[in-house]
Amino acid sequence: MKIALLIFALIFSINKTSAQTAKDFAADWDKQHVSSLPPSNVRHKDLQKYLEQLKQIGLKVEEVGRSYANREIYQIEWGTGATKVFMWSQMHGDEPTATTALLDMFAFLQQNRAKLWVKEMEKALTIRVVPMLNPDGAELFQRRNLQSIDINRDAAVLETPEGRLLKKLRDDWSPAIGFNLHNQNPLTTAGKTDKQATISFLAVLGNAENKSNEGHERNKRLCAVMTLALEYFIKGHIGRYDDAYNPRAFGDMISAWGTPVILIETGALHNKDEQFLVKLNFVAYLSALKSLVDKSEQSANSKIYDALPFNDSGNLFNFIFRNANVVNFAETSEPFTADVAINAERRREGESAPTYIREIGDLSVFSGLEEFDAKDFYLVQKNGLLRIGASGEFLFYKKTRKIDWTAKDLEKTSPPDAIFSNGKWTKGEKLLKKL
Numbered sequence: 001m002k003i004a005l006l007i008f009a010l011i012f013s014i015n016k017t018s019a020q021t022a023k024d025f026a027a028d029w030d031k032q033h034v035s036s037l038p039p040s041n042v043r044h045k046d047l048q049k050y051l052e053q054l055k056q057i058g059l060k061v062e063e064v065g066r067s068y069a070n071r072e073i074y075q076i077e078w079g080t081g082a083t084k085v086f087m088w089s090q091m092h093g094d095e096p097t098a099t100t101a102l103l104d105m106f107a108f109l110q111q112n113r114a115k116l117w118v119k120e121m122e123k124a125l126t127i128r129v130v131p132m133l134n135p136d137g138a139e140l141f142q143r144r145n146l147q148s149i150d151i152n153r154d155a156a157v158l159e160t161p162e163g164r165l166l167k168k169l170r171d172d173w174s175p176a177i178g179f180n181l182h183n184q185n186p187l188t189t190a191g192k193t194d195k196q197a198t199i200s201f202l203a204v205l206g207n208a209e210n211k212s213n214e215g216h217e218r219n220k221r222l223c224a225v226m227t228l229a230l231e232y233f234i235k236g237h238i239g240r241y242d243d244a245y246n247p248r249a250f251g252d253m254i255s256a257w258g259t260p261v262i263l264i265e266t267g268a269l270h271n272k273d274e275q276f277l278v279k280l281n282f283v284a285y286l287s288a289l290k291s292l293v294d295k296s297e298q299s300a301n302s303k304i305y306d307a308l309p310f311n312d313s314g315n316l317f318n319f320i321f322r323n324a325n326v327v328n329f330a331e332t333s334e335p336f337t338a339d340v341a342i343n344a345e346r347r348r349e350g351e352s353a354p355t356y357i358r359e360i361g362d363l364s365v366f367s368g369l370e371e372f373d374a375k376d377f378y379l380v381q382k383n384g385l386l387r388i389g390a391s392g393e394f395l396f397y398k399k400t401r402k403i404d405w406t407a408k409d410l411e412k413t414s415p416p417d418a419i420f421s422n423g424k425w426t427k428g429e430k431l432l433k434k435l
């Protein structure tokens, strides 16, 4: 009896180590991630420090090229298997999530090499990764490289050193699969809903005729595997990136050159921080890679990917002030009632993000990540003119007050009851009801 129990416990524990689920990967990330900075704050020198850590635990890290400003670009390699997997991140300097997720993934794999499934992965795959392909853009937290060229529109003419390097790394190695890792606008939605597309996938076809091939079909199945893994955390927040063939874009061209590409776009999830997005990426990569190794990818249902709602935009704003009594004091006009929507620019974590007015009028069909009831307040743009593109800095006055809107220096002569600036209440927080 005792022996039977022991055998049972042994089988159970073996099963447990080999049946690594998305939940397990997430728990592993919680316990073992090595990253400490929010991805948007990772500069080139921080990347170098992380890479030093990876080298110290035995990972192969080498400089493979230089950026336009002569910053080192690195490649990490892990595994000895026949299936070649190539991943690159931060081709756009202000799209940092994947860089950190990749570093965490390598540290995790290297430190868990004794585990059976990691051993199998090490034997089956060789993974090469270029984290932060655009270090100059990352330094400035801008999309483009230092030549102000969008590297992802440089696949044909190759005017950027970063683009030339990416092509060379692919051509010299001919990997079987590519992962092109980006961030998308945090206000992107999964379909025509108010649900942020926290992660979006695209199995890139790489030809204008929309002709599929086995590599593309496999990538659709891998997208299905990643979708199922992520649904546990962000159900309803997974989208399908909607993009036509673009002969200047690397995702398309690398697919056309013989390495079928999966595009992963990380968006955002309201009230979740950047590290949460890192964890989702970590879970997605490891789920996909593991399914390649244990061959579960082969029986995955690509219809799960086909059924994902396409990315959509314009349905969602950062902030909407509902039924505001708008006063344009720079023009002599009667107050009028309108919803006012503003969006925040993307900035590094901890930096204040400027906001701009994006829509005014009946916004009942749209949603805001945060909405406020402004029906009992006058809303005044700080400089007096409410228009599309103006700064989203607002003064609020209780409607019961009598205000001389023509007064010089209105803010001083009639101090407002509440002030909203750079996406925050700097005065009178909680005065307007949150909707």
Ligand SMILES: [Zn+2]
Binding pocket: 092, 095, 182, 183
């Ligand atoms: Zn991008």
